[in-house]
Amino acid sequence: MLRYGVGVDLGWVTQGIPGSSRxxxxxxxPIGDVHWISATMRFLLSSLSxxxxxxxxxxxxxIAPVAGSPAxxxxxxxxxxxxxxxxxxxxxTCSTATIAxxxxxDCIIMNYTKPSEKGFGVPPAPGVGDGWTWTxxxxxxxxxxxxxxxxxxTTSTASFGGLPANMLExxxxxxxxxxxxxxxxxxxxxxxxxxxxxxxxxxxxxGGWSCPSGDIDDLSYHAxxxxxxxxxxTNPIRSYGRVDGVTACRxxxxxxxxxxxxxxAQKWGLYWGGYGWSGGCSxxxxxxxxxxxxxxxFEFRGTPAQAATIAAFxxxxxxxxxxxxxxxxxxxxxxxxxxxxxxxxxxxxxxxLDPPSGTVAALVNLTAADGRSSGYLxxxxxxxxxxxxxxxxxxxxxxGRNAANLALVPLDESGLVCVYRSxxxxxxxxxxxxxVDDANAGDEALxxxxxxxxxxxxxxxxxxxxxxxxxxxxRVRTNSVHSIPLGHDGVGLVNLTAVDASSDGxxxxxxxxxFTDAPTYSxxxxxxxxxxxxxxxxxxxxxxxTCAYVGTEANVVADLVGTLSTSSGQGWRMxxxxxxxxxxxxxxxxxxxxxxxxxxNGGPGAVVNVTIVDPKANGYATIGQCDTFNSGVEPxxxxxxxxxxxxxxxxxxxxxxxxxxxxxxxxxxADLIVDVQAELVEDHGFAMIPVAxxxxxxxxxxATNR
Numbered sequence: 139m140l141r142y143g144v145g146v147d148l149g150w151v152t153q154g155i156p157g158s159s160r161x162x163x164x165x166x167x168p169i170g171d172v173h174w175i176s177a178t179m180r181f182l183l184s185s186l187s188x189x190x191x192x193x194x195x196x197x198x199x200x201i202a203p204v205a206g207s208p209a210x211x212x213x214x215x216x217x218x219x220x221x222x223x224x225x226x227x228x229x230x231t232c233s234t235a236t237i238a239x240x241x242x243x244d245c246i247i248m249n250y251t252k253p254s255e256k257g258f259g260v261p262p263a264p265g266v267g268d269g270w271t272w273t274x275x276x277x278x279x280x281x282x283x284x285x286x287x288x289x290x291x292t293t294s295t296a297s298f299g300g301l302p303a304n305m306l307e308x309x310x311x312x313x314x315x316x317x318x319x320x321x322x323x324x325x326x327x328x329x330x331x332x333x334x335x336x337x338x339x340x341x342x343x344x345g346g347w348s349c350p351s352g353d354i355d356d357l358s359y360h361a362x363x364x365x366x367x368x369x370x371x372t373n374p375i376r377s378y379g380r381v382d383g384v385t386a387c388r389x390x391x392x393x394x395x396x397x398x399x400x401x402x403a404q405k406w407g408l409y410w411g412g413y414g415w416s417g418g419c420s421x422x423x424x425x426x427x428x429x430x431x432x433x434x435x436f437e438f439r440g441t442p443a444q445a446a447t448i449a450a451f452x453x454x455x456x457x458x459x460x461x462x463x464x465x466x467x468x469x470x471x472x473x474x475x476x477x478x479x480x481x482x483x484x485x486x487x488x489x490x491l492d493p494p495s496g497t498v499a500a501l502v503n504l505t506a507a508d509g510r511s512s513g514y515l516x517x518x519x520x521x522x523x524x525x526x527x528x529x530x531x532x533x534x535x536x537x538g539r540n541a542a543n544l545a546l547v548p549l550d551e552s553g554l555v556c557v558y559r560s561x562x563x564x565x566x567x568x569x570x571x572x573x574v575d576d577a578n579a580g581d582e583a584l585x586x587x588x589x590x591x592x593x594x595x596x597x598x599x600x601x602x603x604x605x606x607x608x609x610x611x612x613r614v615r616t617n618s619v620h621s622i623p624l625g626h627d628g629v630g631l632v633n634l635t636a637v638d639a640s641s642d643g644x645x646x647x648x649x650x651x652x653f654t655d656a657p658t659y660s661x662x663x664x665x666x667x668x669x670x671x672x673x674x675x676x677x678x679x680x681x682x683x684t685c686a687y688v689g690t691e692a693n694v695v696a697d698l699v700g701t702l703s704t705s706s707g708q709g710w711r712m713x714x715x716x717x718x719x720x721x722x723x724x725x726x727x728x729x730x731x732x733x734x735x736x737x738x739n740g741g742p743g744a745v746v747n748v749t750i751v752d753p754k755a756n757g758y759a760t761i762g763q764c765d766t767f768n769s770g771v772e773p774x775x776x777x778x779x780x781x782x783x784x785x786x787x788x789x790x791x792x793x794x795x796x797x798x799x800x801x802x803x804x805x806x807x808a809d810l811i812v813d814v815q816a817e818l819v820e821d822h823g824f825a826m827i828p829v830a831x832x833x834x835x836x837x838x839x840x841a842t843n844r
Contacts, residue, residue, distance in 0.1 A: 213243035215401045217326040223397040224390035228418040229404065237444050240451025243405040246413075247440045253362040254354060257442045258309055259290045264340060264349035264357060272348050277338040278307075291336050291363050297483050299323070300330035303525055307336035309363030311442035314449035316366050319406040319436070321476060323399050333368035336360060365437035366408075369394070373412070373433035386426045387419035393433040403436050407448040411435030460841045462487060465556050469522040480508055480564055481837050486556040488520050489567050489835040493553045496578030498824060499712045499816065500549055501675070503661060503831070504557070505542040505566040506535035507838070512785065513561025517547040520556040528558060530715040530813040534749060534785040535563055540644075540663040544570065544673040544789040546745050546815045548712045557835070567835040568659040570675055571828040573710045573816075583825030584629060585707025586700055586818060588743050588793035590766060591633070591775040594696040595622045598637065602694075605650045605685060613638065614688040619653045621685050622696045624678040629828060631700040631791055632684070635671040635779055636664035636692045643690030647674040648831070650685040657687050659833045664692060668756055668781035673789045675702070675828055697775040700791050702826060708743055708818040709825060721809045722751060729754070729807040732767050739798050743818030749787040749811040750780045750804065757805030761790050761812075764801040773803055780808070791818070 232245035254260045262282055265272070269282030277283065292310040297303045299320025308316050320330050337360040340349040344356035359365035378389040393412060400410050411432030413419070419429060438445060453459055453475070464474035465486040476482050491500050506515050514531035532545040547555050557565045576583060595603070603609040603621045614620040624630050636645050642665050646657040662672035676684035686694055701707070718737045727733045737744055750759050758776035760767075767773065780786040792800055802810055 213241055213405070215243065215398050215405065217398045217402075219398065220327070220396045222393050222395060223400060223412075224393060225388060225422060226391075226397075226400065226410075226413055226419070227422060228413040228420050237407075237440060238447065240447045242407055242448060243401060246404060246409050247407055247438070247444070248409070249439045249441070252355065253359065253364060256440075258311065258362050258364060259286065261286050261338070261354055261357065261361060263352050263354055264338065264361070266352040275337070275339065275347065277349075278336065280338070283338055299333075301333055303484050306333060306366075307363060308366070309336070312364050312438050312445050314453070315406045315408060315438055315445055316436075318449065318452060319403055319408060320368070322402050322406075326398070326402075328396070328399050331369050332371075333366060334360075335366045336363035359437045365435065367434045368436070370434040375411070375430075375432045375434070377428050377430045379428045385419075385422070385424060386429045387422050387424050389429070391431045391433065393431075395433060405452060407438055407440055407445060408436040409439055411437070462837065462841050465520045467523055467525045469520060479841070480510055480562045481559060483513070483559060483561050484525065486518075486520070486523070486558050487565060487835070487837055487840075488554050488556050491549065491553050491555060491567075491569060491572075491834060493549055493572050494574060494578060494827070496575040497549055497553070497572045498575065499546055499573035499710070500555065500569065501544065501546050501571040501573070501826070502555075503542055503568040503570055503659070503672070503674075504533045504545045505540060505568070505660070505663070506533050506559075507540040507564040507566065509535040509537055509539070510562035512536040513559060513563060514785075515563070515565055516558045516560075517545055517555050518558055519548075519550055520552065520554045521550075523556075523558075527560070530717055530747070531749070531787065532747060534787045535561075536785070539665060540642075541786075542566075542660065542662055542672055543747070543787050545747070546573070546712075546789070548714075564837045565835065566833060566837070568831050568833050569829055570831055571826050573712065573824050574827050575824055576709075576822055579825040579827055581704065582827045583822075584702035584704060584828065585709060585822065585825060586631070586702055586743070586791060587707040588700045588791055588818075589698065591760070591762065591773075591777075592625075592698045593775055594625060594632065594698050596695045597693045598695070605683075607683065613640075613691050613693050614686075616640070616643075616691045617656065617687075617689060619650075619685050619687050620694055621650055621683045622676075622694075624676070624682050624684055625698065626678070626701065627682050628679055629675060629677050629702040630684070630698050631673065631702065632676050633671055633673050633697040633699055633775070633777065633788070633790075634661060634686065635669050635695040635697075635776065636662060636688075637669045637695060637779075639664050639666045639690060639692035641666055641690045643688065643692060645689070645692070645694065646687045647676050648685060648687070649677055650681060650683055653685065653687045656689075659831045661686075668784070669695075669758070669776075669779035671776065671779045671788055673699075673791075677828060702828070708741075708820065709822045711741070711817045711819045711821070711824065713814065713817055715813055715815050717811065717813050720811045722811070726752075726807050727802070727804045727810050729757075730770075730772075730803075730805065732764070732801045732803045733810055734764060734799055734801055735810075735812050736799050737794070737812065737814050739794055739814065739817055741817045741819045742795060743791065743793050744800075744814055745789065745791055745816040745818065746800075747787055747789050747813040747815055748778055748802065749785065749813075750778050751785050751809035751811060752783055753780045753804070753806045753808035754782065755806035756781050757808075759802055759804040759808070759810075761792060761800060761802045763793055763795065763797075764799060767801055767803055772805070780806075782806075789815070 339347040372394040461475040515533040516528040535541040601611040664670035760773040
């Protein structure tokens, strides 16, 4: 069964990085025959947006479209007119032959056979016998309903149509219809602020929602999970009478639903309560004293087989359907689709890193692109994982800006890693190296030696250099290669920064002499208004230089923070990532000051992810041993560069010399977050093996229109 995952999860209000979430209850109280949400909650759900910010550093400069799409739907819907449809006319009834085609946009399904007789399952008699719990509005969740709910009711596992994950429950035969309908209208501009479908209760006209008759024939369509109420606050259920003697069919009703929303509901086989009960109005001239209209209500009146036909038709004829294999919270891989063309919030995309034998971790460049709202990416195992906010992050991004960050991620025997996103965004992974046990590393084993950060080259002062080392004043030109002296013949860990760029672009680090064409991977993405940095492993063996390809004109700054050698240095110990400081909600780091951070590390070094949140001015942060910072003196190098209000992350390898405390300097006032990803140890049980950087995952290219 297909699932859709569209929209930001409004049930979680975050600050673009994990660990800052506030939950809002969506408990409802009954009024009439719909669920009504409180006015305060309607305001919150309609007005909250995920106010995030985020950029870190890297990926490709041009986002390529996903190729391939089937033919358009047979009956297109014009979604340009948002005028509320206040005097609707009931469409004709669909014939059986029309329903069999799956294209039901221009008619309504009016099969009044009881749901239990149409194949939706026979529910237990409401309130009869033991195991019933009445909450004041529903019996849902009662022990007496356990088998019925397990067999027939599906809970959404992804956010879609403006709703958070795990909020909407529907009959499993109609899930695609309701999720398809709400996803499509949200994509076209109508915001679903609240919705409720499955609710085991009776109709108000049967003597009360609590079902005093105990008769299953009195159950509401909601009790079968085949009816939906949404946005009831702006679409109240009311009876309308004559005005000045004119038929009630011409009395405008109170609704914010444009006609195209209703046509979209019909496309998915749903009858709209706004047409009115007891026949509605087949034309505006039908003489009626009153019309009862229920505009928040949508229900399916067909059979399970007809629901499958309609869903298959709409999905099979949807040119914008975007499908990927997504790992759900149980660890199972399921085909999941939406219509945005961007992986939705909460999607976990599996990536096979194809590691060599003995691998315990991978070093990757993780990129976020085309973010629909600001958020973060987290690399994690593809096993079972609770839904919702993550405790650590590997990459922060914001709307319209590509961002990348180097990340060290533990691997299990499957060789798989999953990319979780807190907000809709594309993800890309470029493999950089593997951490492998010494027995399998062989002659390629590299051990890390941290050094005090040293500036290798700055084109602002030393000019751009060709691959032979000849330098000329000025920025690195568009689509050209700049060489950087390493100062040693070996492998280096270098923090690369793009500054004063002429426009958005990308930088790719690599061996000199390899850039005969534009590279197919990247190290960092930059923008013209702020400096952008990312960490890179560069191989200068056989030469004492490394090179950087620059996509658009920019200055390039390179700082050496460590070396990797086959003869000496520190080994690697993978740990469960841990957050050691998060100043949000307490005291920001003051401008021009140093904050001490206890990372709980007893070894000689650590691999950390440093995130700067909401800085009050453009600037930079530097991480290092506390004794390397002098009071009142700005550091000569940087770890993270940021713009005002950004959320920016960068990885750093730090020397702790057995001290569990490190220090972070920030130029501007900002919040600080540090996550420890691995520890560096004297033991040589595990070594780093660098590999030629290769793109192993790109969600823009992996999707299909299946």
